[in-house]
Amino acid sequence: MSNLAPSQLVKSLEWRYATKAFDPSRPLTAEAWQALEKALILSPSSFGLQPYRFIVVQDPATREQLLPHSWGQRQVVDASHLVVFAARTSVTGVEIDTFINLIAKVRGVTPESLAAYRGMMSGSLLSEGFKAVAPHWAARQAYIALGNLMTAAAVIGVDACPLEGFVPAEYDRILNLPAQGLAAVVACAVGYRSAADKYASLPKVRFTAADLVKVV
């Protein structure tokens, strides 16, 4: 397999930045988007349960509706692709059964043979105490996918901008998420930077390794 050299990984991560201005005339190639969609799908998650959906908003009218609820950030309308990460707001036995059946199908075993795994998930996720935790748990899993998407984009030379600055209730309403047991937790615009984006050349601001990393 042909990996990236570690030094090249660092170059890609230094190249990326939270893109403020996208070039609205440059859509992603089909190949690039398919790889990023696959990166979303392949994201690891707690128990493997994938307690989220990725809403890819490509309809211009819907994007315009989201804009005023996004503090006017133009990435929402200008980027090639806009991904809204919608996390489940609760977990029920239905999701666990659906997932168990999927494992059984993919791995060619019976659902019954997965009873211990099912019991472990149920014990953790269907307990009374977990109800209040569930939305946070699901949101965290969605954030793994966000981190994965941004890094995946960077290493194939695609720009991205994470977007937390929006009104979740309005996104939920416009995208009809509550009826699906979902809530918008974060978004990410993906595309190519505008040559005019002055933010591209600003030096990155990060604490030093001595501040951020503690070896014990």
Added chain:
Amino acid sequence: MSNLAPSQLVKSLEWRYATKAFDPSRPLTAEAWQALEKALILSPSSFGLQPYRFIVVQDPATREQLLPHSWGQRQVVDASHLVVFAARTSVTGVEIDTFINLIAKVRGVTPESLAAYRGMMSGSLLSEGFKAVAPHWAARQAYIALGNLMTAAAVIGVDACPLEGFVPAEYDRILNLPAQGLAAVVACAVGYRSAADKYASLPKVRFTAADLVKVV
């Protein structure tokens, strides 16, 4: 810049899996670890505030202490590197001022010129209502770094295993995190898979694009 081809990205992400058995005799090369450490440091975060610390547990005795509080998952002791993601449990004006001063230094401007940005952060993060949200907000940022680390590892051919199954209070105690305003939210073991890890060859279980991705 030499990027990864989109098809190669997908291959790397298909190659990765939650490594259950690491080869304890194979440490990461210094070059690989330095790149992954840099990936952690370069992770994007809300406002750029980096409300976390990465605790890299390399002391074997400390790893042994963590093991019984990790459901006995051997990755904790066998992997080359063990990263505990410790998120801030609160935000105060001190963190905001420290960050504003850092921006000023890196970008060669005065802290006063950043008053509007400071005001925006303070308005959001120092409000009374944010206090209860702060630990969740910080944890989500740490999860971006987790997603970033796992993808960064995959594209340079390094194995990783995310670890949510541990007793946070015990990790906090052993790593002395509360005294630093931090709490352990997730961990990730990094190294090289053991040739004997049967999980490496199991087919991945993911919902289909039709299930997970909704284009609107």
